[in-house]
Amino acid sequence: MRRARQLLVTLFTFLWPLVTSFGATPVQSSSSTSIFSPASTPAHTIFRFSLFVLAIIAAIFGTVFGLLVYAAVRFRMKADDDGREPPQIYGSNEIELAWTVLPVLIVFVLFVTAARVIHQIQDARRPPGAIEVTVVGHQFWWEFRYPQYGFVTANELHVPVSDPKHPTPTFLKLLSADTDHGFWVPRLAGKTDLIPNHPNQTWIEPHETGIYFGQCSQYCGVEHAKMLLRVYVQPRADFDRWVRTQQQADPPDVPMSTLAAEGRRVFLTAACINCHTIKGTVADGRFGPDLTHLMSRDTIASGAALNTPKNLRLWIQNPDEIKPGCLMPAMNLTAQQFDEVAAYLMTLH
Amino acid sequence: MVVGGVCRKRAGLKAGATLPAGPLRGRWYERKPMASDSMPLPQGIPLPQETRRTWLEIAHEWVTTVDHKKLGLMYIIYALIFLVIGGVEATIMRIQLLVPHEHFVSPEVFNRMFTMHGTTMIFFVAMPILFGFANYMVPIMIGARDMAFPRLNAFSFWMTAFGGLLLYFSFIGGNGLYGAGNAPDVGWWAYAPLTSPAFSVGHSTDFWTIALLVSGVGSIGTAINLIATIFSMRCRGMTLGKMPLFAWLNLVMAGLVLLAISPLTAAQAMLMIDRYLGGHFFDTQAGGSAAIWMHFFWIFGHPEVYVLILPAFAFVSEIVPVFSRKVIFGYPIMVGAAVAIAFISISVWAHHMFTIGMPSYANAFFVLSTMAIAVPTGIKIFNWLGTMWGGKIRYATPMLFCLGFLFQFLIAGLTGIMLGSAPFDWQLGNSYFVVAHFHYVIVGGILFATFGAFYYWYPKVTGRMLDERLGKVHFWLFLIGFQLTFDSLHIVGVLGMPRRIYTYEPGRGWEIWNIIASIGVVFQIVAMLCFALNLVRSYFKGKLAGNDPWDAWTLEWSTSSPPPAYNFAAIPEVRSRRPLWDIKHPEDPDWKYE
Numbered sequence: 001m002r003r004a005r006q007l008l009v010t011l012f013t014f015l016w017p018l019v020t021s022f023g024a025t026p027v028q029s030s031s032s033t034s035i036f037s038p039a040s041t042p043a044h045t046i047f048r049f050s051l052f053v054l055a056i057i058a059a060i061f062g063t064v065f066g067l068l069v070y071a072a073v074r075f076r077m078k079a080d081d082d083g084r085e086p087p088q089i090y091g092s093n094e095i096e097l098a099w100t101v102l103p104v105l106i107v108f109v110l111f112v113t114a115a116r117v118i119h120q121i122q123d124a125r126r127p128p129g130a131i132e133v134t135v136v137g138h139q140f141w142w143e144f145r146y147p148q149y150g151f152v153t154a155n156e157l158h159v160p161v162s163d164p165k166h167p168t169p170t171f172l173k174l175l176s177a178d179t180d181h182g183f184w185v186p187r188l189a190g191k192t193d194l195i196p197n198h199p200n201q202t203w204i205e206p207h208e209t210g211i212y213f214g215q216c217s218q219y220c221g222v223e224h225a226k227m228l229l230r231v232y233v234q235p236r237a238d239f240d241r242w243v244r245t246q247q248q249a250d251p252p253d254v255p256m257s258t259l260a261a262e263g264r265r266v267f268l269t270a271a272c273i274n275c276h277t278i279k280g281t282v283a284d285g286r287f288g289p290d291l292t293h294l295m296s297r298d299t300i301a302s303g304a305a306l307n308t309p310k311n312l313r314l315w316i317q318n319p320d321e322i323k324p325g326c327l328m329p330a331m332n333l334t335a336q337q338f339d340e341v342a343a344y345l346m347t348l349h
Numbered sequence: 350m351v352v353g354g355v356c357r358k359r360a361g362l363k364a365g366a367t368l369p370a371g372p373l374r375g376r377w378y379e380r381k382p383m384a385s386d387s388m389p390l391p392q393g394i395p396l397p398q399e400t401r402r403t404w405l406e407i408a409h410e411w412v413t414t415v416d417h418k419k420l421g422l423m424y425i426i427y428a429l430i431f432l433v434i435g436g437v438e439a440t441i442m443r444i445q446l447l448v449p450h451e452h453f454v455s456p457e458v459f460n461r462m463f464t465m466h467g468t469t470m471i472f473f474v475a476m477p478i479l480f481g482f483a484n485y486m487v488p489i490m491i492g493a494r495d496m497a498f499p500r501l502n503a504f505s506f507w508m509t510a511f512g513g514l515l516l517y518f519s520f521i522g523g524n525g526l527y528g529a530g531n532a533p534d535v536g537w538w539a540y541a542p543l544t545s546p547a548f549s550v551g552h553s554t555d556f557w558t559i560a561l562l563v564s565g566v567g568s569i570g571t572a573i574n575l576i577a578t579i580f581s582m583r584c585r586g587m588t589l590g591k592m593p594l595f596a597w598l599n600l601v602m603a604g605l606v607l608l609a610i611s612p613l614t615a616a617q618a619m620l621m622i623d624r625y626l627g628g629h630f631f632d633t634q635a636g637g638s639a640a641i642w643m644h645f646f647w648i649f650g651h652p653e654v655y656v657l658i659l660p661a662f663a664f665v666s667e668i669v670p671v672f673s674r675k676v677i678f679g680y681p682i683m684v685g686a687a688v689a690i691a692f693i694s695i696s697v698w699a700h701h702m703f704t705i706g707m708p709s710y711a712n713a714f715f716v717l718s719t720m721a722i723a724v725p726t727g728i729k730i731f732n733w734l735g736t737m738w739g740g741k742i743r744y745a746t747p748m749l750f751c752l753g754f755l756f757q758f759l760i761a762g763l764t765g766i767m768l769g770s771a772p773f774d775w776q777l778g779n780s781y782f783v784v785a786h787f788h789y790v791i792v793g794g795i796l797f798a799t800f801g802a803f804y805y806w807y808p809k810v811t812g813r814m815l816d817e818r819l820g821k822v823h824f825w826l827f828l829i830g831f832q833l834t835f836d837s838l839h840i841v842g843v844l845g846m847p848r849r850i851y852t853y854e855p856g857r858g859w860e861i862w863n864i865i866a867s868i869g870v871v872f873q874i875v876a877m878l879c880f881a882l883n884l885v886r887s888y889f890k891g892k893l894a895g896n897d898p899w900d901a902w903t904l905e906w907s908t909s910s911p912p913p914a915y916n917f918a919a920i921p922e923v924r925s926r927r928p929l930w931d932i933k934h935p936e937d938p939d940w941k942y943e
Contacts, residue, residue, distance in 0.1 A: 031854075031857055032844070032857060032858065033845025033857050034844045035776040035777070035843055035845060043776075045772070046773065046775060046776055049770070050772075053767055053773055057763040057766055057767065061759065061760070061763055064730065064731075064734075065756070065759065068734060068756060071737040072742065072752055075741065076742045077741040077742060078741075081741060085674050085934075086674050086740050086741050089676070089678060089739060090676055090678070090943070091682065091732075092678075096682045096732075099728060099731040100724060103727045103728075107717075107720040110720055110766070111720055114716045114770045117771075117772040118716070118771050118772060121772060174706075178548065180540050180541075180542075180543070180639060182779060182847075186776060190772065190775020191704050191779065193705045193706060196634070196639060197636065197637070197638060198638070198639060215847060215850075216847070217778075217779045218540070218779060219460075219540070220543070222456050224460075224850060224851075225850035225851045225852050225853065226852075228854065324456055325455075325457060
């Protein structure tokens with residue numbers, strides 16, 4: 001009886017990894033990044049393939065695990081052992097052949113399937129309606145260029161939802177301005193690295209609208225952890241409206257409060273313009289994110305903080321507070337000037 | 350199927366018993382050790398008197414020793430010290446990741462922790478500890494009195510030791526003029542261009558590079574030494590085909606070290622040329638290639654995994670037969686599989702690079718080669734299973750750890766198949782799933798087998814048994830802690846958590862698994878304390894072991910525990926793979942069946 005209980009304990013201990021690793025149900029919350037809740041063609045293809053792989057390894061696991069447990073229990077030395085050595089078996093060519101050929105066949109099947117999926121995803125044809133975006137990885141933020149529409153934005157990628165009848169996938173050209181980065185939005189596609197001097201490509205074709213979360217997946221320096229990424233999948237009409245907004249420049253003669261107007265003056269005369277672009281002004285820096293339509297974004301600091309007036313002011317005043325080690329310097333302005341610059345930035349819709 | 354004589358009576362050697370006398374009197378194992386065995390002394394010179402030595406003399410002896418056993422022990426103790434340091438670094442990371450947005454350490458410190466943890470555990474724990482066992486055991490197992498090049502052996506150890514100290518000196522001297530105290534923070538792969546002067550200011554990366562260069566020279570020295578020893582120092586009758594699997598696997602490992610460490614050393618030299626002599630190998634801002642570094646690193650990095658796992662296989666291949674009371678199943682196939690693993694392992698490196706945008710046919714090739722390695726690895730698992738099958742398994746601590754190894758290595762191999770399927774890897778790669786996978790290999794596989802080796806050979810090395818009860822507590826606590834930590838990390842990886850992040854966002858379902866993973870660390874720490882206590886207490890108070898406490902079959906159990914400086918009073922002569930079996934069962938020796 002005690003032996004049986006011991007056996008159960010042993011079984012449970014060794015089964016635990018199986019149950020927990022593969023029985024885990026994907027979290028379906030809105031901010032899920034589970035690879036098992038795909039919402040885009042390549043992610044779906046990978047998901048289906050991964051189920052196939054899981055089925056095979058589950059079968060292997062079940063067999064070998066069962067044999068191991070059986071051998072470990074059945075052939076343990078009994079308490080009333082007679083002290084004789086068991087028969088010495090030196091090997092068997094037939095058995096060796098069997099457990100060589102069978103795995104070879106499994107390997108062959110897995111290889112052929114994997115090769116098919118690799119080809120399907122990597123060598124996918126680009127349909128005429130495809131959206132093109134150039135993604136540039138920076139320490140520690142994302143630049144998104146839309147060459148078809150002629151504007152640049154940052155950190156929040158907008159793409160149209162793809163209608164199965166008229167597929168509009170988005171093809172992403174991946175570049176890096178400094179170190180290696182990795183573009184990974186688990187529910188949309190597998191990850192692809194952004195490597196300097198080594199342009200890469202990936203694509204997504206989302207079928208459901210919504211916000212999809214991801215982040216940099218290749219260690220890129222101090223703030224790698226807060227190089228977050230959002231993909232906004234919108235209905236085509238919303239996407240087109242968003243594109244039209246983004247194409248506009250900062251209108252110089254728009255009426256604004258004196259606070260904001262003063263902030264504009266501070267911004268355009270301080271070092272801000274060395275790194276940031278605001279279309280329609282002298283600010284044309286390329287080192288930091290384009291701020292022309294800053295207020296159209298939900299987050300700042302590459303997703304590290306929500307785009308609220310308080311966070312915005314804090315970010316200008318002391319970026320390290322939100323993202324220690326990021327490359328934006330604290331600007332050493334006066335408290336009044338921080339208020340003014342923040343007020344100006346809040347006019348950039 | 351070759352079956353030896355059925356149901357032979359066990360020799361029944363108990364602790365302290367001598368090998369059976371009788372018709373075989375006068376053979377090598379009967380001779381009493383004599384002073385002249387170690388070194389013939391000319392007549393007229395008095396033998397040195399045994400006197401109590403001062404600490405300084407003892408220290409001097411250890412520092413200047415060229416004895417393979419002392420060097421092996423120093424490798425192991427050195428690795429254990431670094432294991433503690435690497436463990437502390439891991440603990441710091443697990444505390445920081447306990448909850449989202451924690452501020453236990455700064456991002457800079459966290460990045461140094463994972464860089465140092467990885468570098469330390471691979472280069473200054475796993476390699477030295479396995480080299481230590483190889484150094485100690487290989488010469489005795491092949492009936493030699495030392496390694497082929499004892500001085501090279503000492504040189505190699507001290508190079509490795511110096512490398513580790515150099516790496517850790519970076520905590521003090523890392524940033525030089527810019528302010529002291531900055532360990533490397535580029536990750537243990539040190540991907541270009543993060544290591545270029547533009548992104549890695551100061552000297553921390555230099556410490557990392559030179560530490561690996563220096564210890565790499567040591568590793569190459571040890572590898573050459575092992576190969577030379579195994580090829581030229583085997584005792585009479587021990588053909589390559591009659592060598593214990595332990596020696597075979599370490600031979601293959603040593604060959605792989607030569608193949609793997611050389612490209613790493615070359616890449617480190619190129620990196621230093623980039624950093625100080627204006628080279629542009631990896632400097633992307635001047636047209637260098639980041640991808641070339643990745644290729645260099647992983648053509649070292651993947652064979653390195655097998656450099657570490659082959660010695661673990663060696664432990665299991667010795668322990669499983671002895672505790673199942675059966676000869677190893679399919680010896681020639683086991684040797685062939687090890688050679689096949691080594692051979693295939695040099696063609697799989699780019700499966701670490703499925704996400705860097707290689708052409709589809711290159712990805713497909715590396716899927717195939719990676720899958721192919723599963724075949725010989727599977728053969729090994731099946732042969733251990735075959736060895737246990739029909740045996741009489743004693744669950745002493747070494748066997749428990751080996752059983753843990755078998756189960757966990759099986760899982761590690763299967764998650765390896767998941768990661769080896771390129772499309773699946775596009776999702777799983779660089780996530781915590783990978784972290785969990787390779788910890789299953791290195792902790793669940795290699796470390797478990799190494800613990801088994803500790804419990805198995807400690808009696809030989811010290812003359813005293815490790816405490817069995819404490820050993821079992823160690824096993825179960827470590828098993829539970831290991832499972833809690835690394836099972837959770839598999840799941841959190843599937844949920845999309847990338848590795849190497851110092852903090853993470855709430856609301857993605859990652860919190861609970863991170864908490865469980867961190868709780869597992871507590872169990873592991875307590876288990877390690879049990880182990881440390883066991884090592885120290887048993888050294889003074891352990892049960893006396895005698896020559897052959899496990900009733901085993903390889904040559905190291907024929908000499909005293911601990912073995913004398915010269916290992917064997919007379920150089921042994923063997924006729925089969927299990928010389929002690931032949932002696933214990935003269936009526937039914939192994940050599941009739943091999």
